[in-house]
Amino acid sequence: MSDSAQAQTASNVPEYSVTELSLRLKRSIEETFGWVRVRGEISGFKRAASGHLYFSLKDADSVLDGVCWKGSAARLGIRPEDGMEVICSGKLTSYPGRSKYQMVVERMELAGLGALMALLEQRRQKLAAEGLFAQERKKPLPYLPRVIGVVTSPTGAVIRDILHRLEDRFPTHVIVWPVLVQGEGAAEQVARAIRGFNTLAGDGPVPRPDLLIVARGGGSLEDLMAFNEEAVVRAAAESAIPLISAVGHETDTTLIDFASDRRAPTPTAAAEMAVPVRLDLIGDVGSLDDRLRRAMLRLAxxxxxxxxxxxxxxxxxxxxxxxARQRFDDLSERLKAGLKVGLQVQRGRLDTQIAKLRPTLLKREVADYRRRLAEADARLLRALRQRQADAAQRLAQPAKLLESLSYRNVLARGFAVVYGADGRALKQVTGLQPGDAISIEMQDGRRAARIDGDGDAPAPVKSPRRAAPAAVPRKPVKQGELF
Incomplete structure (x- = not known):
């Protein structure tokens, strides 16, 4: 065909704008598929704030987007969830804004559990029967971990949220093990990262974490499948390091949540579980310190x-x-008087009994009683004297010790005690003024004296006097004051 013929043919084909073509396709689809029934498994279910429902219907090979408007959603007989196999009735239409077609659902019937959910439930029961989800296997989280290991994607918003939250609460050393969080090979990488953290040596170049966080953002059931794999669940259950799972949003549940030591609804919540608030700790420690100080002062x-x-x-x-001496003397006197009175009373009783007895028959017995009484009297007197001597000796020892510690022994060696006008002993010359009255105690007594001078000038040395002749009478010399 010549160039002129091709140009003539092209000019006969109608020309559409993108919007016109999209609208014609939309009308064509709606006219052809005005009412259809489709069976599939719900995935990626989401309820918008407006009340509309958005989800996908899928089978083994294909996926169909679906939407249920707010009015129709209120009339549905079931509550849609991910993994449910349903039969939807409605019409097909297109969304020109994204060049996609979708199904507007008017009715929805439950067709049974989806194959994917059935598989996960079967896997969960199997692992639970092995004891991987048992509560006694759960380990307590460290109160203040020095190192935290995070298994997540290094490029997503999850790691930034965790680091930002840790920085706000309690800055901590974080080690990130980068992994894929969805798609082929993601499960193997997550399981390898958990086991890798556990094999780190405590004194190696890379510090061993005290706590692990396995985190991922929200997504559909298919996006989170890596954390439902048996390899990941077993690695989490075998971890010797306490582990927090933070996969998806609060409504998302994966099998690693059952095997972990603690489940967090979001990655940010996992960071809050991992460390306390540093400012709160500082405040608590300061409060406890104040209470301890006050308690110690009160106790002192x-x-x-x-x-x-x-x-x-x-x-x-x-x-x-x-x-003690006075009491001893009093008791000694009372003992002597009591013994004398007692002996007199006993002797009087004995004499009375002897007078009653016939002297001819009981003379020998009376003499024997008298002898025994005299011996007992002698023993009693000896015991009394010995007891008095022992008591006197016991008292003499403290008296000697008290006497040896007395300050009068110091006076006997040439020292003296100076008393002020108020009768108290003086320890230093500070505060004494000329003319102040004092008293001086020496070995043989006490004499009054008075301060003369300021004490700075040395005492004059007197020259020895010659002895006066015996024939010349000498006037008595009055002794001067000591100070």
């Missing part, structure tokens, strides 16, 4: 008060010794 005051009270009730050794 109470102990000092008790000590002062006990000190006031104590007596000096001299007073205690004097009281």
């Amino acid at each position: 005051r109470e102990k000092r008060h008790n000590l002062d009270a006990l000190a006031r009730g104590l007596r000096g050794p001299r007073e205690q010794l004097e009281m």
